């Protein structure tokens with residue numbers, strides 16, 4: 001079957017199995033094997049009253065410190081009781097203690113951390129103070145001291161231990177929540193009228209769940225070890241068998257029955273070790289990037305993307321000396337539910353040397369994905385097919401290191417959000433000079449001089465001060481000028497500018513567009529200008545490609561496109577742009593009249 005449309009791609013991959021957290025976790029042997037072992041221990045502990053071969057309290061005098069034999073399969077302890085039966089029964093108390101530690105520490109640490117991080121102010125100060133005090137308390141000594149008050153009560157002892165170790169979770173949750181609560185999507189939830197508890201539960205808790213699960217699993221392991229340690233010190237229940245108590249008994253008889261210490265040791269080590277491995281596997285599964293089903297990706301790449309659909313719209317044949325030729329480009333994303341989504345579907349375009357090509361279309365039409373394919377900056381999970389040829393070099397076939405030699409030097413990029421594309425920890429000067437030193441082999445002195453010249457050229461009033469400034473010390477318009485200076489610094493032949501003026505106010509937008517036009521003329525560079533704004537196209541572009549739903553529906557010279565738009569979608573976009581913005585309308589009218 002030839003797969004050529006997004007629907008067929010969906011159908012082709014629909015049978016692929018789900019790729020979720022559980023699948024990632026259990027596909028890791030270090031998650032699967034300890035889970036099976038732990039599940040077996042849990043089943044044995046629940047079933048222990050029925051499967052234990054002997055009463056754990058029955059003593060047989062000739063089995064005192066006996067080696068494994070047909071009556072007592074793992075031998076007898078110092079009082080002549082069956083080690084196997086006691087081991088099985090003891091697992092119940094151990095698991096009850098472990099579950100108690102997990103519940104108490106998670107509830108106390110999680111709730112207090114969420115409240116302190118999210119509500120802040122005096123709640124944060126008071127909860128932080130309490131947790132700081134708890135962290136200074138030596139938990140084992142407290143538990144030993146409390147033994148005289150509460151006696152050998154595993155549940156109460158482990159609940160107190162849960163409270164004593166909850167500050168580890170509190171600190172983690174508080175820090176994570178403080179980071180997450182300032183995210184824009186949390187603000188959006190707030191302004192949409194969601195209650196604080198709903199935002200905490202749905203947005204904040206969800207975002208911080210991974211480290212919480214991992215730490216909680218580790219705490220259960222710590223609980224088992226502490227419980228065994230206390231029992232080993234004689235602070236366990238004398239009426240019930242415990243692993244720590246068995247360890248103590250075996251230790252007292254180590255010279256008479258050296259093997260005795262092995263069984264409770266294995267039980268404690270195995271359970272704590274399994275929990276530790278599960279925590280690691282959980283971390284790996286939770287931190288793995290967006291779900292990616294391997295079989296599905298191969299299918300998508302080989303069958304669907306390679307057999308791209310016939311391009312829609314008017315694709316003109318590229319001239320032989322075109323700088324960049326994009327042929328039949330397709331980009332798709334495997335979805336978690338097994339389907340696949342093709343977001344760029346058979347795109348054909350070319351850019352001539354020294355030409356400005358506008359790539360226009362409404363939001364989500366695939367402009368950025370097309371631009372990122374040219375730069376090979378698509379996310380890891382993206383699948384792509386087709387050809388992108390830059391001066392005869394097939395970019396999609398290059399290795400990442402080969403691409404690095406082209407990116408920045410021969411094809412530069414100007415992003416949409418200038419501020420978030422500058423690293424706040426380095427000065428502007430550092431961020432401009434380092435790429436020039438690397439790419440052009442300049443010395444620091446040469447790169448510094450060149451950076452200052454470029455800052456002056458892009459219209460920055462005080463290049464010396466800006467060179468030394470950090471990104472937060474300059475305005476958005478200046479930051480975009482800095483990024484333009486960086487983009488042209490290595491004399492690229494092509495610049496991909498992704499909505500370079502969207503984040504700026506109207507007057508700055510016009511200045512930046514003027515600057516781009518001047519630099520392009522001065523240096524003879526080609527530009528792919530990604531925009532949804534026909535006014536910007538009218539201001540700058542020689543030719544325009546119009547994108548709709550992943551397809552190029554029309555490509556034409558700017559004047560032809562404004563005079564005689566062919567495709568209904570272009571006409572619709574054009575009319576809405578001209579109606580929307582009067583100044584742009586005048587500019588476009590002036591431009592088209594002049595042609």
Ligand SMILES: Nc1ncnc2c1ncn2[C@@H]1O[C@H](COP(=O)(O)OP(=O)(O)OP(=O)(O)O)[C@@H](O)[C@H]1O
Pocket residue numbers: 333343361362363364365366367368369370379532
């Ligand atoms: N990492 C991703 N995984 C899945 N889908 C994605 C991913 N990145 C982008 N898309 C989808 O690809 C489609 C095209 O996105 P693209 O960013 O290219 O649109 P655009 O035309 O540049 O829009 P805008 O003008 O809003 O930036 C969108 O529907 C988007 O949801």
